[in-house]
Amino acid sequence: MDILNDISDCIIKASTTLSDDKYAALNNAIVMEDNDNACWALNQILENYQIAQKTNFPLCDDTGIPHVIIEIGEEREISGELLNQIHEGIALGLNNLPARPMAVKGGEIQRIEQSEGLFEEPGKLPPASILIDSVNDESTYKRDISPDTLNIHFLLEGGGPEIRSKTFRVYHKRSFENVIDAACGWLESSLQMLGCTPSIPSIGIGRTHFEATSLLLKAIAYGNLNNQSEFEQEITNRLNKTGIGPLGLGGKSTVFGCYLNIGNQRASGVRIVSIRPSCFVEPRVALLKL
Template identity: 75%
Template sequence: MDIVNEISKSIIKASTCLSDDKLKALKKAIDLETNENASWCLSQILENYKVAENTGFPLCDDTGIPHAIIEIGENRQITGGLLNQIHEGIALGLDNLPARPMAVKGDEIERIEQSKGLYENPGMLKPASILLDTINDESTYKRDISPDTLNIHFLLEGGGPEIRAKTFRVYHQRSFDNVIGTAIDWLGESLKMLGCTPSIPSIGIGRTHFEATALMLKSIVYGNLDNQSEIEQFVTSKLNETGIGPLGFGGKTTVLGSYVNIGNQRASGVRIVSVRPSCFVEPRVATLKL
């Protein structure tokens, strides 16, 4: 197997195709929507999906920041060579897509200030740090990972949802309702400003900011709209009550579903909560099985 080329194909697939469960959820929302403007908007979003898949064009001009999660069993190994291949394959995929050039030139300060401009080559956009997932991970989305598993999940995370995302502490007051209610309030406010609804918001609840964000990212990979937990259904219901609707036009469909991933907790008065209000072209995910 040419791993670099297969990774490139995965990046292109993540950018141009959506999962069956999301397409099914969107079609269901169109059937149930009674607001004329919202119904029209949802139909246009569905058409956008079809055009992207049929032409191989990206679902959105914001082609996203690549992330990778490696799902590994106890009999498999990760080498430095494989990690290099992941980086090479992502760069090749961004070039072949082609993605929007977004990599900023310069040293630390110049990159922050964006004073040197951008690289023209899309593949210069480096992925975020790679996450690992093993059978020892404890969370809502705990995986039954076989010993011979080696899967690489690729996510493309757009800038709009990152602007509206939040990771912060919540004083739990020994109340789950307080914690999840706070997360819903954050998402309600962010969805008003996101613009690109309907969303599939993601929530991670952990012990540290890193852990909560990692849990949130894993929920995007493993979450499924065909199999929503009671908590996820509750989050979806409360956010749809906001009436924001697709692209802010109002109606029943502010979100198509939600992902909630709860990990280990520590003896403390706080829980760290990470929320991300994905835009309507997300989640953009593809998986390579090695």
């Protein structure tokens, strides 16, 4: 029963708590901003964070879809019991939060049409399919996974960024810059429509749509604004030059930073790029070590 409570606590922590690196990025943005409207918006965002952490209220009314990444070392095992506990613990956490009811009732057609309404219980919302990360996975955000590692990362992904996300093919033309330029071009367009800026956009580049999106999710789980690569800094600078600013009101802080995760590639003229322009309450993540 303890693991269920531990998972529940992780869901609540992810929903209500701001990471240290993001808190520092927000305060730095406030200091650097000279646009009055942007300053007002950033201070409102800061107040929202502080109230959420003090009261254990969600950072946003859209409490998000749970996503799970399991890091596993070669000497550990994942049982069917553990997978069931993850599902049960998430349901418990969503109910204890409490999260916003978002689970749709009915069969396939009814769920698509949302014709039978919603479950009132927040815990009826199941997580997305679980991702497994091992020492064999190659990417920019490759983990140093020891043999006895068993870590469970919980992510809460909101609907607004999902609406503005995209996974698409890019003809690389043997140019890294061409792929990144395409990604930035899409982000410049989507951030204008997001509304909930500043963002921390994430980019995954892989061989398939599934792989590219998996790389993106791992970057969200593992990324840290205090440890940005040269390329992530370049993307951040380019996006901030758009002047979209906090809540679209203009200013210097359209994004706090970004995550770029590049995995294995295949012999092809195409690269698959997945992009998610996270809103200002994300990333909402928590870690459980077993």
